[in-house]
Amino acid sequence: MKFLRIEDEVIYSKKRYKLKREIDRLFLDEEYFQIEPQLFEEYDEFTNINSKIPKESMVKVVNGRVMVLRADITTSIIKSLIPRWEEGLKLKLFYNSSIYKNKNTVGIKEIRQIGCEYLGESSVEADREVVKLALKILEKYNNNFILEVGSSKYINGLLEELKLNKNCENQIKNLLYTKNNHELKVYIEDLKIKNDVKELLSNILSFQGNLYNVIEKAQKFYCNDKMKQALEELKQINDLIEECNFLDKARFDLSMITMLDYYEGVMFRGYYPDSYKEILSGGRYDSLTKEYGKEIPAIGFTLSVDELMKYVYK
Numbered sequence: 001m002k003f004l005r006i007e008d009e010v011i012y013s014k015k016r017y018k019l020k021r022e023i024d025r026l027f028l029d030e031e032y033f034q035i036e037p038q039l040f041e042e043y044d045e046f047t048n049i050n051s052k053i054p055k056e057s058m059v060k061v062v063n064g065r066v067m068v069l070r071a072d073i074t075t076s077i078i079k080s081l082i083p084r085w086e087e088g089l090k091l092k093l094f095y096n097s098s099i100y101k102n103k104n105t106v107g108i109k110e111i112r113q114i115g116c117e118y119l120g121e122s123s124v125e126a127d128r129e130v131v132k133l134a135l136k137i138l139e140k141y142n143n144n145f146i147l148e149v150g151s152s153k154y155i156n157g158l159l160e161e162l163k164l165n166k167n168c169e170n171q172i173k174n175l176l177y178t179k180n181n182h183e184l185k186v187y188i189e190d191l192k193i194k195n196d197v198k199e200l201l202s203n204i205l206s207f208q209g210n211l212y213n214v215i216e217k218a219q220k221f222y223c224n225d226k227m228k229q230a231l232e233e234l235k236q237i238n239d240l241i242e243e244c245n246f247l248d249k250a251r252f253d254l255s256m257i258t259m260l261d262y263y264e265g266v267m268f269r270g271y272y273p274d275s276y277k278e279i280l281s282g283g284r285y286d287s288l289t290k291e292y293g294k295e296i297p298a299i300g301f302t303l304s305v306d307e308l309m310k311y312v313y314k
Contacts, residue, residue: 001309016309020096023114023137023303027094030133032116035093037076040067049291050075051170052259059100059108069100072260073113074285074300081119082292090120115282115302119289122297124233127266127284128240130299134280135244137303138270141312145249145279146271147241149211150256151234152263152283157226158200162193172201177257181205196222207254211238214252230265237266262288268301272311279307 003009024034043066047055050072059069070076073095081091094116103109116133118126131149138145155176159169168191175184188201200221207214215231223231234252241250256267258281265284272279282301289296 001306001313012309012313015313016305019141019309019312020114020305022140024094024096026133026136026140027116030092030129032092032094035077035095037070037073037095037097038080039070041070041076041079042066043068046071046075049262049288050260052261057101057103059102069108070097071099071101073097073099073115073302074117074260075262075288077117078289078298079292082289082294082296085294085296088120092116092118112305113302114305115280115300117298117300119298120296122286124236126297126299127233127237130282130301131237131240131266131268132244134268134270134282134301135241135246138272138279139246141308142272144273146251146273147246147249148251148253148256148269148271149234149237149241150253150267151230151265152256152258152267153233153265154227154230154254155257156264157224157230158197158204158222160226161197161222161224162191164191164193173257176205176255177259179205179255194222204255209251211235211250211252214254218254233266237268258283260285262291266299275307275311277304277307279304279311 001012003012040061043060046068053071058071061067061069077093077095094114096114098110098112101109101111116130118130135147138147159172171187172184175187184205185202188198191198203221207217211234218231238250238252241247258267262285263283264287267283268281269278270280280301280303282299284299286295286297289298
């Protein structure tokens with residue numbers, strides 16, 4: 001954010017400092033400890049794991065090897081911890097750091113983020129704890145918010161049934177990500193897949209809203225064991241949201257796709273009214289840890305300090 005007057009910048013900086021300390025305190029009260037993520041990543045390794053992040057948006061540094069200036073904090077943390085991970089270890093950590101993106105119009109942009117990771121705990125209780133923290137932060141700055149919830153397990157269960165090549169899978173994911181219903185129907189029309197699965201894909205973008213209404217719609221179509229498991233896990237999250245008296249603020253979406261490929265299970269995004277971008281996003285990402293040599297349970301979320309400040313500083 002740019003300021004014409006120094007006084008305005010000072011006021012903004014004080015508010016941002018106060019906001020960051022408040023959120024840090026929320027994490028500390030839940031016994032999370034602070035960690036500082038690495039600044040650089042190997043370019044080839046990072047792009048293989050985070051294939052959806054546009055390569056042109058990455059800030060590259062060449063020094064004998066091609067490196068990427070930190071573009072995703074969760075990836076950086078997992079890469080650092082997994083080689084030293086010990087069986088039975090459980091970690092609750094948070095960060096207050098930045099990622100960097102190459103923006104065509106403004107050049108390199110620093111994006112401030114605060115987030116948490118809960119590692120080593122696979123229970124639904126871990127999912128509930130992290131989602132509850134996200135709800136607490138959203139409510140703190142505006143009681144009028146929206147939490148979108150989905151499950152990559154539901155989508156992955158569906159895609160496994162299709163048995164398509166990677167290019168076809170990615171095309172379907174991209175059409176779901178952009179919510180392009182017409183193009184999705186056109187694309188799957190010529191695919192050689194079972195009619196009941198094709199019918200599900202043709203309707204999946206309408207599986208949004210109250211969870212039990214969404215489940216009622218979904219149960220009219222094909223559903224394998226993995227997809228059923230996803231629905232059961234979403235019921236647990238729905239119960240938590242109801243316990244917190246935020247059910248009217250929850251919107252479930254079985255077609256949810258994120259920019260990051262590594263989520264495996266519950267996913268969520270938080271918005272405020274009139275905010276064009278999500279304030280926070282997160283989910284379960286056990287599969288990311290496997291990319292670095294050892295699969296462990298992992299869930300967390302990231303909050304955009306800049307987007308939250310735009311809202312708070314109005």
